[in-house]
Amino acid sequence: MHATVSWLGKMAFRGETGSGHEVLVDGPPDLGGEERGARPMELMLLSLGSCSAVDVVHILRKGRHDVVDCVVEVNGERAEEPPKVFTRIHLHYRVVGRDLRESVVARAVSLSAEKYCSASLMLSQAAEITHDFEVAQP
Missing domain, CATH: 3.30.300.20 (K homology (KH) domain)
Structure with missing residues (x-):
């Protein structure tokens, strides 16, 4: 299995699975996240x-x-x-x-x-x- 996590700026990241699916991840607001994705x-x-x-x-x-x-x-x-x-x-x-x-x-x-x-x-x-x-x- 494989996954790639790429930084999108601030505390947001795009996760991509080896099977080609994407998920948006964001840190909590107290760390600079903007609620753009799941924590x-x-x-x-x-x-x-x-x-x-x-x-x-x-x-x-x-x-x-x-x-x-x-x-x-x-x-x-x-x-x-x-x-x-x-x-x-x-x-x-x-x-x-x-x-x-x-x-x-x-x-x-x-x-x-x-x-x-x-x-x-x-x-x-x-x-x-x-x-x-x-x-x-x-």
């Missing part, structure tokens, strides 16, 4: 949430479950002093599907957290990561 630590939460969401949807679809929506809300707490690493991260999944059992979603969330989500497994070395979920019908 780097917000991107870590997005990475974790999206990594796990891909796993959960893939696991459920592989099991031939009729998933119609999946939303993951990710909340992180950071240390007070630099380096302001994440100390706690909580993921809340809202999975919508037809005839979707809670036990099946619980298994998919667990498999993502404990086996498949590289971001979760990596960040869990530094932060306590917790999960919960809800299942809804369309």
Whole structure:
């Protein structure tokens, strides 16, 4: 994998992935940022949430479950002093599907957290990561 980060001025940067996608990143205003893009630590939460969401949807679809929506809300707490690493991260999944059992979603969330989500497994070395979920019908 490869990524390139290019400075655009002030505290803004353009990130480009090896697969050709771009994201705009900006530092916080107290460091000179202008709110032009996501902050780097917000991107870590997005990475974790999206990594796990891909796993959960893939696991459920592989099991031939009729998933119609999946939303993951990710909340992180950071240390007070630099380096302001994440100390706690909580993921809340809202999975919508037809005839979707809670036990099946619980298994998919667990498999993502404990086996498949590289971001979760990596960040869990530094932060306590917790999960919960809800299942809804369309």
